[in-house]
Amino acid sequence: MIKDISNLQVKLQALLASQQSLYTQGKVADYIPALAEVSAKKMGVCVTTIDGKCVGAGDYQEAFSIQSISKVFGLVMAMKRIGDELWDRVNMEPSGQPFNSIIQLEWEKGIPRNPVINAGALLVADVLVSHFSSSKLAFLSFMRKLAHDDSVFIDNHVYQSELAHGNRNAALAYLMKSFGNIQAEIPDVLSHYFTQCAVAMSCEQLATSLLFLANKGVDPRTKKIICSPRDAHRVNAILSTSGMYDQSGQFAFSIGLPAKSGVGGGVIAIVPNYGVICTWSPPLNSFGNSVIGTNLVACLAEELGLSIYH
Structure with a gap:
C-alpha cells in the first residue's frame, strides 16, 4: 500500500480529466426535486490519510447533499x-432487493x-x-x-x-x-x-469525518475514541456487503473496499489503516451509485494498491 502521496495531486487531476465525458452515462436523481437542480458536470475527489494528509481535485471543497x-x-x-x-x-445481511x-x-x-x-x-x-x-x-x-x-x-x-x-x-x-x-x-x-x-458536506469534510473508521474507531487528529474497534469493524463489514445498494457484491468483488454511496452523487470508501477516499459526481447509474464516483474509487484503489483483500 502506497504511503507517499506527494504525487497524488497530479494523479487525481489526471483521473478527473479522464472522466470528463462520462457524466452523460448517468442520470441525476430527480425523485427529490432539489437534487435535480444540481449540475451534472460537478466532479470532485479527495483522499485523506490517517497521518494527516489531505489531497483533492476538482469540486472537492464544494458542499453537496450527502443523502x-x-x-x-x-x-x-x-x-x-x-x-x-x-x-x-x-439485521446485518445484504438485502438483494431495492x-x-x-x-x-x-x-x-x-x-x-x-x-x-x-x-x-x-x-x-x-x-x-x-x-x-x-x-x-x-x-x-x-x-x-x-x-x-x-x-x-x-x-x-x-x-x-x-x-x-x-x-x-x-x-x-x-x-x-x-x-x-x-x-x-x-x-x-x-x-x-x-x-x-439533507446534511451538506464537501468531499474534504466527508473524508476527514470518516477517518475514525480507517483507524479502529479513533479520530487520528484528536486521538479521541469515536467508537470501539469492534464497532468500527462491524460498520466496515456492513459497508462491504451492503453499502453500494444492489451493486455491493460487484463493488466488493472488483474494488474491495468498504464503501457507501448517496443519491446526491457522493461515494465514500474506507481504506483501513490508511485513510478515506471521497468522490462526488451527481449522475447515477441504474443502481443509484455515481457513475464517475465509482470509477474514480476503482481507479484509485487499483493504482494505489488500496484493496483490503491484497
Whole structure:
C-alpha cells in the first residue's frame, strides 16, 4: 500500500480529466426535486490519510447533499447509544432487493435486512429520536465534531423537498410501526431521517469525518475514541456487503473496499489503516451509485494498491 502521496495531486487531476465525458452515462436523481437542480458536470475527489494528509481535485471543497452516506454516522451513534440491543431490531445481511423495498420488509415482519437500506436507516433514526432529547442537533453536532468544521450545515431546501416527496419512506416507517419495531412517532422519525440526509458536506469534510473508521474507531487528529474497534469493524463489514445498494457484491468483488454511496452523487470508501477516499459526481447509474464516483474509487484503489483483500 502506497504511503507517499506527494504525487497524488497530479494523479487525481489526471483521473478527473479522464472522466470528463462520462457524466452523460448517468442520470441525476430527480425523485427529490432539489437534487435535480444540481449540475451534472460537478466532479470532485479527495483522499485523506490517517497521518494527516489531505489531497483533492476538482469540486472537492464544494458542499453537496450527502443523502444515504449519513446512514453511516447514524449507525455509529445508535451503536454507541444502545449497543447490541440494536441488532435485535435490525439485521446485518445484504438485502438483494431495492434499497427502499416494502415487499421485503413485509416478508420479514418489520425487521430491516441491514441498517443502510432505507428501512434500516429509519429504524436507526427511531433509536436516535427515542434516545436523544434533540436528535437532529445531536446528529449535526456529531458531524461537525468529526469533520472538525462548524460550517457543516443542513440544507433546508433539500430537507423540505425530501419531506414533500417522502411517501415511500413514510410507508416503510408505518409498516415497521405496525410490527412494533418503531417506538417514536412516525413524523418525528421521518423528520430526523430527512434532516440527516439533507446534511451538506464537501468531499474534504466527508473524508476527514470518516477517518475514525480507517483507524479502529479513533479520530487520528484528536486521538479521541469515536467508537470501539469492534464497532468500527462491524460498520466496515456492513459497508462491504451492503453499502453500494444492489451493486455491493460487484463493488466488493472488483474494488474491495468498504464503501457507501448517496443519491446526491457522493461515494465514500474506507481504506483501513490508511485513510478515506471521497468522490462526488451527481449522475447515477441504474443502481443509484455515481457513475464517475465509482470509477474514480476503482481507479484509485487499483493504482494505489488500496484493496483490503491484497
